[in-house]
Amino acid sequence: MSVAGQTRPRARxxxxxxxxxxxxxxxxxxxxxxxxxxxxxxxxxxxxRTGVTAILPHGG
Incomplete structure (x- = not known):
């Protein structure tokens, strides 16, 4: 469990x-x-309040 205010390190x-x-x-x-x-x-x-994100892997 994490303590409030602490951040976890990134994988890299x-x-x-x-x-x-x-x-x-x-x-x-x-x-x-x-x-x-x-x-x-x-x-x-x-x-x-709603939204959408589109990820297009290529132009074709």
Missing amino acids: DLGIAPGTFEPGPLNAITDVEPVRVGHSTIVEGDDV
Whole structure:
């Protein structure tokens, strides 16, 4: 169990490197060509808060 205010180390900080590629400059999925990421959020009144994220692995 973690104590409030403490943060857990990231896997790479512990020497664990998931996957076969090195991280990109932003360490983000958008570093990978030709991956595209889009997001849309809908806010209506006080009751509606919803959104969607789309990850497109290639242009075709």
